[in-house]
Amino acid sequence: MSANIQKVTVLSKTTWTPNLFSFTVTRPDSFKFTAGQFVRLGVNPSKLNYHQQQSSEGADEVPNEDIFRAYSIVSSPFDEVLEFFSIVIEDGAFTSELQHLQVGDELLLNTMPFGFLTLARYQKPLPKDLWLLATGTGLAPFLSMLQDLQTWQDYEHIVLAYSARSEEELAYVELINRLQSDFGELVDNPAKLIFVPIVTREPVAGALSERLPKLLVDGSLQAKAGIELDIDNAHVMLCGNPDMVEDTKETLKSLGMVMNRRGEGNIAVENYW
Ligand SMILES: Cc1cc2nc3c(=O)[nH]c(=O)nc-3n(C[C@H](O)[C@H](O)[C@H](O)COP(=O)(O)OP(=O)(O)OC[C@H]3O[C@@H](n4cnc5c(N)ncnc54)[C@H](O)[C@@H]3O)c2cc1C
Ligand SMILES: NC(=O)c1ccc[n+]([C@@H]2O[C@H](COP(=O)([O-])OP(=O)(O)OC[C@H]3O[C@@H](n4cnc5c(N)ncnc54)[C@H](OP(=O)(O)O)[C@@H]3O)[C@@H](O)[C@H]2O)c1
Known part of the structure; x- marks a missing residue:
């Protein structure tokens, strides 16, 4: 061994x-x-x-x-x-x-x-906002980041958008809610983490229902999060289904964002297969 x-x-x-x-x-x-x-x-x-x-x-x-x-x-x-x-x-x-x-x-x-889907890959000065966009089990690395106080101290807003086929497949919602209140209290800002659930194959109250690229293009994700998404103010991380990663990356580029290389640029990605 x-x-x-x-x-x-x-x-x-x-x-x-x-x-x-x-x-x-x-x-x-x-x-x-x-x-x-x-x-x-x-x-x-x-x-x-x-x-x-x-x-x-x-x-x-x-x-x-x-x-x-x-x-x-x-x-x-x-x-x-x-x-x-x-x-x-x-x-x-x-x-x-x-x-x-x-x-x-x-x-x-x-x-x-x-792996390089870590916040250390971004050079300072950091922008205001961090957007974490996941499908399915691609939620995992973001949960780790959200249990690290440094993440909460580094950004003004953290948006977690998590897409699953059905409501029952939206795992970890209780933990997300707990992190929202516990870490929110630690950094004195209960509204810092903005959780946007997305369920694509059945209607669910309070959740968005379209795929991430469409939500970004028509602005529903930004509207639900209550903040703008633009090149100067955001780091965006994508993780999970490679089709989502590819389609969302292209959508973000069409909005002016660039891939992060050697610390500079907005977008960082990880494909699961
Ligand atoms: C960097 C990285 C991190 C990963 N982290 C995780 C993780 O935290 N949790 C996890 O479940 N998997 C994760 N995976 C995927 C994992 O490595 C395996 O592919 C998965 O466990 C399935 O293994 P398998 O042998 O059963 O099927 P495989 O032969 O590996 O995969 C068969 C097919 O199943 C589908 N598939 C594979 N993984 C997933 C998945 N996670 N969600 C949906 N469909 C999938 C794809 O269509 C793939 O072609 C990760 C992959 C990479 C590259
Ligand atoms: N989930 C199940 O019930 C189920 C059951 C048996 C086996 N599996 C196996 O599990 C794997 C899929 O895993 P998963 O459940 O994590 O499903 P997934 O297909 O990765 O879907 C998870 C989320 O990603 C979205 N998505 C998929 N492609 C996208 C794209 N190009 N852009 C934006 N969003 C996208 C899905 O939306 P859409 O709904 O619009 O695709 C869904 O909301 C497959 O190998 C499948 O065979 C799943």
């Missing part, structure tokens, strides 16, 4: 829908990361308690191999445990196994953190 790979133990699991769940694992003492980064997580199907229970009941053998995938960290760099938010893809080599996780299972963690 490579020197960077450590065993971690599953501490809890939350099931949001049949296709979405979150879990926490132990955090190795030496493991450090910056909010927004991702790691490589590994699972060996044959070692999952679920399969061991099945095989004692005579079920077929399962692969005895380590399968790794990239996962953004949900928890803050200051938390004692590591949290992750996962999709379940029916035929996906990794998540069709990961869905069976139970408390006490062992996973592998490559302790080399990766």
